[in-house]
Amino acid sequence: MKYTEEHEWLRVEGDLVVVGITEHASEQLGDIVFVELPEEGTTVAKDDEIVVIESVKAASDILAPLDGEIVEVNSALDDNPALVNDDPVGDGWFFKLKVTDLSAMDDMMDEAAYKDFIG
Amino acid sequence: MTDLKRTSLFDMHVELGAKMVPFAGYEMPVQYPMGVMQEHNFTRQHAGLFDVSHMGQVILRPQEGGTVADVALALESLVPVDILGLKDGRQRYALFTNDDGGILDDLMVANRGDHLFLVVNAACKDQDIAHMRAKIGGQCVIEVITDRALVALQGPAAEAALASIVPAAADMRFMDVAVMASDFGPLWISRSGYTGEDGYEISVAEDQARALCAALLERDDVAPIGLGARDSLRLEAGLCLYGSDLDQTTSPVEASLNWAMQKARRTGGAREGGFPGASRILSELAAGAARQRVGLLPEGRAPMRAGTKLFDAAEGGAEVGEITSGAFGPSIGRPMSMAYVQTASAALGTELWGEVRGKRLPVTVADMPFRPSTYKR
Numbered sequence: 001m002k003y004t005e006e007h008e009w010l011r012v013e014g015d016l017v018v019v020g021i022t023e024h025a026s027e028q029l030g031d032i033v034f035v036e037l038p039e040e041g042t043t044v045a046k047d048d049e050i051v052v053i054e055s056v057k058a059a060s061d062i063l064a065p066l067d068g069e070i071v072e073v074n075s076a077l078d079d080n081p082a083l084v085n086d087d088p089v090g091d092g093w094f095f096k097l098k099v100t101d102l103s104a105m106d107d108m109m110d111e112a113a114y115k116d117f118i119g
Numbered sequence: 120m121t122d123l124k125r126t127s128l129f130d131m132h133v134e135l136g137a138k139m140v141p142f143a144g145y146e147m148p149v150q151y152p153m154g155v156m157q158e159h160n161f162t163r164q165h166a167g168l169f170d171v172s173h174m175g176q177v178i179l180r181p182q183e184g185g186t187v188a189d190v191a192l193a194l195e196s197l198v199p200v201d202i203l204g205l206k207d208g209r210q211r212y213a214l215f216t217n218d219d220g221g222i223l224d225d226l227m228v229a230n231r232g233d234h235l236f237l238v239v240n241a242a243c244k245d246q247d248i249a250h251m252r253a254k255i256g257g258q259c260v261i262e263v264i265t266d267r268a269l270v271a272l273q274g275p276a277a278e279a280a281l282a283s284i285v286p287a288a289a290d291m292r293f294m295d296v297a298v299m300a301s302d303f304g305p306l307w308i309s310r311s312g313y314t315g316e317d318g319y320e321i322s323v324a325e326d327q328a329r330a331l332c333a334a335l336l337e338r339d340d341v342a343p344i345g346l347g348a349r350d351s352l353r354l355e356a357g358l359c360l361y362g363s364d365l366d367q368t369t370s371p372v373e374a375s376l377n378w379a380m381q382k383a384r385r386t387g388g389a390r391e392g393g394f395p396g397a398s399r400i401l402s403e404l405a406a407g408a409a410r411q412r413v414g415l416l417p418e419g420r421a422p423m424r425a426g427t428k429l430f431d432a433a434e435g436g437a438e439v440g441e442i443t444s445g446a447f448g449p450s451i452g453r454p455m456s457m458a459y460v461q462t463a464s465a466a467l468g469t470e471l472w473g474e475v476r477g478k479r480l481p482v483t484v485a486d487m488p489f490r491p492s493t494y495k496r
Contacts, residue, residue, distance in 0.1 A: 030150070030154060030155055030347075031154055031155055031156035031157075033156075033420065033422060033447035033454070034420045034421045034422060034447070034454070036421060036476075052476065054421060054422050054447070056155040056156060056347060056351065056446070056447060057155070057347065058424075059424070078420070081420070
């Protein structure tokens, strides 16, 4: 698993990368009441705002961690956005990305580096 | 946070694990470890305990040889509300208005027999006190209470919880006020609140507040609740937040608060007018206002928050208003908002569109409260 400074996690599954937010991020956001996901088939560039998370406090954007194409989104979040709080690194995933260049992940934080990052 | 004030319950909040945030010049608990959503639900199912000590408590007494009626008449010169008709032991919602008919603050006024007791908003209290001193300081004695905490106990278990400390509290009805002796000194109790639930607001000496809260929190059916849940609870109940849904530019008629202005102060009433902004407010009461505060239910699950612009068509069309409060309503299982819209778009059932992140999403003008209130009338 790799991590971004935006508190996303990335897990390689075959030729796809599954993306969600970390437990730390979901705790900081508080109870999540709505997740707006991108459309499947959308081509995204790194740092595009592609997901909006509404918590009981405020709206936050999630950025595309890499260039690629959104091939699948977690539509279970439409009816049950609380999955992001309950299981952020499992059932609370956001989307699967077909990444243009997987080697771009090499520079991202591993778990130990992310733990240092959040202190 | 060096300039922020603390209530006498600050240490308790920290010990309970609250997340403290700046609010109206105070460091206040926004949530406890339970979290906003569960705190909201706990209040609806059991009882929530809220620290509202940041709010202003003010007593207005008659001058030497005067009566509470003199004080009531003095206060009536600042509010479009029937204070003279407020009976001993009863409380009423009121509004300070300005000369343009805008709202300076909203408040509670209680008649406690030989004086009036006011509770005003934290962010407005200094301004309210200065306003009263300047305008009616010569007609009554204004006593600002600085040594008492204020807590709210709200929810279906509130009656049993408070009655375990002061049994007579169970006999009070909605908007009754009473002073009751207790193990924690005299409690100034009103059966009211800001959640749409049955419940109480309790003023207690600061040095007894901690012990009173401990006695309530010892019960399984009482939990501490922060400002986060307080906001979603009040919004489900259709209650205004001053500074968001009401301000100096909104008149009471625009704010759909006609019910708060009794017959005695209206055109043809026994004490017609005689409050700041009366000409505008009386004419709006007769002819209506150009815009109105309404409730909105967005379709889908995306909350529409304050600042969202409203349109009368999915594309093009005219901008007809703006949202002033919006959140997800845990008890109604969907988002809800309050907005000001042009009167032509204010009828129940009107379909409008709110622009969220560049997209127009449908909303319907809906009746408030969004969740029926459970006051014990």
